[in-house]
Amino acid sequence: MTNRAEISASRRWVVKVGSALLTDDGRGLDENMIRTIVAQLAQLRASGCEVVLVSSGAVAAGIVRLGMNARPKLLHELQAAAAAGQSVLIQAYENAFVEHDIISAQVLLGHDDIIARDRYLNARGTLKTLLGLGVVPVVNENDTVVTDEIRFGDNDTLGALVANLIDADALLLLTDQQGLYREDPRQNPTAKLVQSSDVNAPELDAMAGEGGALGRGGMVTKLRAARVAARSGTETVIAGGRVEGVISRVTAGDNIGTWLRTGKQPQNARKQWLASMVQVRGSLALDDGAVRVLRESGRSLLPVGVRGVQGDFQRGDMVSCRDSENREIARGLVNYSAVETRQIMGSASSEIEGILGYTGGEELVHRDNLVIN
Secondary structure (H helix, E strand, O other): OOOOHHHHOOOOOEEEEOOHHEEOOOOOOOOHHHHHHHHHHHHHHOOOEEEEEEOOOOOHHHHHOOOOOOOOHHHHHHHHHHHHHHHHHHHHHHHHHOOOOOOOEEEEEOHHHHHOOOHHHHHHHHHHHHHHOOOEEEEEEEOOOOHHHHHOOHHHHHHHHHHHHHHHOOOEEEOOOOEOOOOOOOOOOOOOOOEEEOOOOOOHHHOOOOOHHOOOOHHHHHHHEEEEEEOHHHOEEEEOOOOOHHHHHHHOOOOOOOEEEEOOHHHHHHHHHHHHOOEEEEEHHHHHHHHHHHHOOOEEEEEEHHEEEEEEEOOEEEEEEEOOOOEEEEEEEEEOOOOHHHHHHOOHHHHHHHHOOOOOOOOOOOOHHEEEO
């Protein structure tokens, strides 16, 4: 048995549900399963946790709705199925959440929306705002317009990227298997479940190799996703979605499924990931007051504390923050371009809209996107 106190202490969850759990033996969406999942998410919300749901199923629902006999192979036909099925999928979730007086919101993302620096900030801001308003975001890949996600992407990875995006404490990957096994349970009925392991343990790679247990049933993508999530300190649990009360049990710290441990403090891990995410595109010269605030208080960098700008950076680029002796004290993702920053530097945040005619936020660099040296 493993002590899962870290899991039960998690307050911000990303829960990913795969197509295998949501499709009713090829007859479309299993609405009973959707209601069961939503009821457990509602219970998690009632316990004081924040939840983002990442759900597959749009293509499968669209195939049934359009009367297709089999999953199409042509990209534009897959995209058509996704378009026809997404509305069915989100309506099913909407109906289920309404029963618990919870507002849900559809969020369609491509991987570029999370990896591209400017869109990263936009997506992060939107999701965090929705959570702050008590809304449950229902996230899916934007399969209708992407050119490669349907063929090469997967919602396990998307779930991990969303976990990075919102600084989730934990990621729950629900599947049609009980977790990761040391051997293929279909060939060896006595195969043992991996109850807990360091996410980077080399033996997991051996299991995921050709012919390994993890190489079947999408477990390779789940292991990869767990490692992506670990970049920001997110713990991952892989569990069987048909286990009664699985979400409630996992989030309570019950010893079911497979826990892939990060072994890192979430804040430190996220800062490491952020620091290596992009190249520095410019620098900001700070006055002594701003330097003191960043070092001692850990607060955001405001325009009023900036006295000089170097480089030609854009919103979302990484910039270096330097003191009066040109020593780097921090770096972070900036909310304004170099041109805009030169216009608003030295000004109070309340003056930004009057200067630019719009505002991208009161912070020049938000504290969540700052790495202090």
